[in-house]
Ligand SMILES: Nc1ncnc2c1ncn2[C@@H]1O[C@H](COP(=O)(O)OP(=O)(O)O)[C@@H](O)[C@H]1O
């Protein structure tokens with residue numbers, strides 16, 4: 522059973538905190554959606570969760586222990602899809618995945634089999650020998666996803682994993698995230714896309730200006746906001762205004778002489 526706990530996380534790049542007092546827990550079988558507009562602190566939170574950046578205050582506990590105590594071992598257990606694809610451009614897709622699998626200590630036959638089937642499933646097999654630098658954003662994103670899933674990790678952390686994906690791949694990944702939760706993985710999923718979060722997450726945390734605005738099961742949040750869909754609840758909580766009305770006002774403004 523995996524348990525990831527964030528305790529009062531705070532991160533300051535400047536005098537204004539990018540993340541302030543973020544706390545949550547995530548267990549096996551849960552998909553926690555971290556929802557918030559751009560700049561609300563999602564990626565900053567993720568970087569602290571995987572130990573890429575030190576919290577200014579607070580701590581991240583994995584299995585009850587601060588991840589700092591054994592960061593190398595901890596990172597091996599986490600599948601992480603970063604927001605930006607920084608892949609070594611001269612490696613082929615296949616070489617990159619082989620490198621990741623080897624660094625993760627996977628045995629060669631398993632590694633080969635998994636790479637082969639996952640490249641096939643993500644429609645990348647015909648491009649496996651091409652340099653990653655020649656890939657489109659969507660192709661690089663799919664390589665990152667495969668790299669995160671390859672080792673069958675118990676904890677998965679996705680930062681905007683659908684960005685740049687074509688419609689079909691996005692649908693596959695959406696379904697996959699839900700399925701991973703159902704199969705007992707612990708998933709932390711960041712997105713500014715509400716509709717996806719509503720469909721795949723068991724729990725939701727809404728960030729605004731680095732602070733947790735609301736937190737709970739998707740149903741709890743809908744009820745708390747008194748709205749039928751999470752999308753309405755989200756706009757209500759984050760924007761504190763009615764999106765339908767704003768759209769109408771905009772359309773009216775366009776037509777005003
Ligand atoms: N490395 C950094 N140095 C300085 N400021 C940063 C850095 N990373 C993020 N920020 C700032 O922190 C805030 C939160 O950013 P971020 O965590 O990327 O939000 P999100 O992922 O929700 O879009 C933003 O105001 C952003 O400009």
Ligand SMILES: [Mg+2]
Nearest residue numbers: 563564565604
């Ligand atoms: Mg981000």
